[in-house]
Amino acid sequence: NTKYFMENIIGVVEQNELKRVWASQRDVTERILAEKKLQEQKERLTATLRSIGDGVITCDREGNIISVNHVAEDLIGWKTENAKGKSVEEVFNIVNSKTRQKAKNPVLKVLDKRKIAGLANHTILISKNGTEYQISDSCAPIKDNDDKIIGCVLVFRDVTHEYQQREALKESEERFRKLTQNVPGVIYLCNND
Helix, strand or coil, X not given: CCCCCEEEEEEEEEECCEEEEEEEEEECHHHHHHHHHHHHHHHHHHHHHHHCCCEEEEEECCCEXXXXXXXXHHHHCCCHHHHCCCEHHHHXXXXXXXXXXXXXXXXXXXXXXXXXXXXXXXXXXXXXXXXXXXXXXXXXXXXXXXXXXXXEEEEXXXXXXXXXXXXXXXXXXXXXXXXXXXXXXXXXXXXXX
16 A cells, blocks of 8 residues: 655757657655655654753754753753854853853863763853753763764753752761860760660
């Protein structure tokens, strides 16, 4: 029950006052079916990238943005259509949370070193609207069949809540340590038994 796709080619040749019309037809079913399959694969890949629960940004080998999923749009504050073609450094604005110095962008590391890179600890993403997120990320090269880098994919997520809890625990442990070191008496730690 296969549909057949035919391509008609019609031409007119004029020579002096004589016109000749010619026509040919060829079966293009294989090409049409291959194009349809390729389009379906592209749509499935796009849907997969947009559905991932972490922020995902893909870049070309110059570090210019190709695509941004919904989670990344929310975190960076840029819509895909506005971010496309821009340098990842312009859109993915990251700083060190302690020093407030601009952090080295992992995309540039990957393109330079040709291997997976992650962010340093204490990295903050500053959204287009100024909202700050503590993030963790990784960035990996995208390679073609000949092992040439054709771009990279940056995957990141908001870990602000976890980071705040970890910092609060460190502060609590530090207060407890100082308290126990400066008490003039003896302190015992006991369990319920």
